[in-house]
Amino acid sequence: MRQEFSLTDILLMHFIDGHHRSKLTDYIINSWIETYNKDPREVLSELLSRNILEERANTYKVAPQYRYLLEETSFIYDITQERPKLLDAHKAYLMYENNRNTPKEELLIQMYDDILAYNTDPKKHQQAHARLSELFLESNELNHSENHMHCAQMMDLLLQMESTLITVKTKADVDQVRARFPIKQEFLERYKSVIYTNKRTSNQLREDILLATRQLNWDVQHKEAVASYIVLRAQDDPNAERFLLAHLFRSAKVRNLKSMQYVRKYRLDEKQDDIRVMATERRPVNVRRPIEVPEQRYEMRSYDSQELQTQPLKEKPSNNFLIIFFLIVFFPVGLILMWLGHWRRWVKITISIVYGIGVLNLTSDEEQSSVITDEADYYYEEEFDPFFE
Numbered sequence: 215m216r217q218e219f220s221l222t223d224i225l226l227m228h229f230i231d232g233h234h235r236s237k238l239t240d241y242i243i244n245s246w247i248e249t250y251n252k253d254p255r256e257v258l259s260e261l262l263s264r265n266i267l268e269e270r271a272n273t274y275k276v277a278p279q280y281r282y283l284l285e286e287t288s289f290i291y292d293i294t295q296e297r298p299k300l301l302d303a304h305k306a307y308l309m310y311e312n313n314r315n316t317p318k319e320e321l322l323i324q325m326y327d328d329i330l331a332y333n334t335d336p337k338k339h340q341q342a343h344a345r346l347s348e349l350f351l352e353s354n355e356l357n358h359s360e361n362h363m364h365c366a367q368m369m370d371l372l373l374q375m376e377s378t379l380i381t382v383k384t385k386a387d388v389d390q391v392r393a394r395f396p397i398k399q400e401f402l403e404r405y406k407s408v409i410y411t412n413k414r415t416s417n418q419l420r421e422d423i424l425l426a427t428r429q430l431n432w433d434v435q436h437k438e439a440v441a442s443y444i445v446l447r448a449q450d451d452p453n454a455e456r457f458l459l460a461h462l463f464r465s466a467k468v469r470n471l472k473s474m475q476y477v478r479k480y481r482l483d484e485k486q487d488d489i490r491v492m493a494t495e496r497r498p499v500n501v502r503r504p505i506e507v508p509e510q511r512y513e514m515r516s517y518d519s520q521e522l523q524t525q526p527l528k529e530k531p532s533n534n535f536l537i538i539f540f541l542i543v544f545f546p547v548g549l550i551l552m553w554l555g556h557w558r559r560w561v562k563i564t565i566s567i568v569y570g571i572g573v574l575n576l577t578s579d580e581e582q583s584s585v586i587t588d589e590a591d592y593y594y595e596e597e598f599d600p601f602f603e
Contacts, residue, residue, distance in 0.1 A: 219283070221303060222246075223257060223261060226258060227276050227280070228291040231274065231276045231284065232273070232274075235274070258274075286310070286318070287307075287310060288318075289318040290303055290307050306321070319352065330342055340365075344398075347363040347366055360422070364423045364426035364427055367397060368444075370396075371395050375462065405445070416445045439457075440458075536551065549569065
């Protein structure tokens with residue numbers, strides 16, 4: 215007879231296999247109850263009663279006939295241990311139950327693809343691309359692995375760039391730039407391998423990165439700068455960090471240049487197959503030019519008393535026919551449209567009073583009359599002042 219297992223059964227089998235009872239601490243118990251809404255001690259007792267677990271000297275082992283489950287479901291337990299948590303263990307177990315004969319790598323690839331398709335968080339996209347790169351590398355699908363590696367590294371640097379554009383330190387050293395814009399050592403070694411084994415030139419590698427990341431919704435200039443920075447780091451170019459810093463400085467909204475005395479420009483030399491950074495001589499900064507001040511978009515126009523008397527106020531055109539039609543057919547809508555329109559105030563008040571008296575004659579409900587009165591006062595107070603444009 216085939217045994218039925220739940221997600222908590224599988225997870226506890228992985229957790230307690232080969233361990234002492236003392237591993238179930240109060241913290242673990244409370245965490246399980248909060249996450250899975252089930253006490254792990256009850257799950258443990260149930261597994262012992264079903265002979266799925268064996269107990270020897272307060273140490274538990276999964277019975278030999280069920281140890282195959284540990285191998286088949288190891289990826290589900292790994293999902294609960296990964297940080298930051300990206301996948302849902304419940305969804306993973308459901309996919310495992312419905313696709314018993316599918317390799318676990320394919321199930322994981324499908325779940326990460328779902329994140330890229332249906333999730334909008336760019337940080338989760340970056341993590342999904344990194345995991346997919348590892349999975350495809352394990353499956354020897356190098357093209358897919360490299361494409362996801364390009365996307366993961368590009369998004370990581372772009373996210374850092376997005377938070378750095380406003381506060382750029384022009385005197386940051388190489389170590390500070392590398393610490394703020396890191397490239398995973400594993401990825402960096404793979405980039406170097408591509409270049410130094412003569413598989414691709416640095417120009418071709420940069421084009422590969424831009425092609426693989428074309429679907430990323432970011433500024434094209436930032437993407438080109440990040441792709442160049444990755445290639446320059448792979449070539450151990452000493453000016454790679456200064457090139458990225460120069461791009462950040464050009465992109466930032468810098469308004470005060472008084473603290474700068476000298477500047478050195480860095481640009482790419484793309485005449486050959488290899489990309490290099492060309493640096494100019496240090497030049498003094500001309501701070502005599504006026505600092506740009508953002509334009510004031512909106513201005514409050516002021517009127518004097520004489521101008522108000524001589525200049526008639528312009529009223530916006532309103533659909534009077536529609537207001538009158540609803541006042542006759544369905545007066546609540548008509549009243550709302552009338553107050554939102556640009557009729558004279560005494561006309562609005564008069565019409566509102568007439569309809570209010572009519573409603574009072576139809577019913578003696580005091581609460582309804584107070585609501586109507588409150589609505590009239592509310593609209594009266596909220597009427598806009600035509601003197602301000």
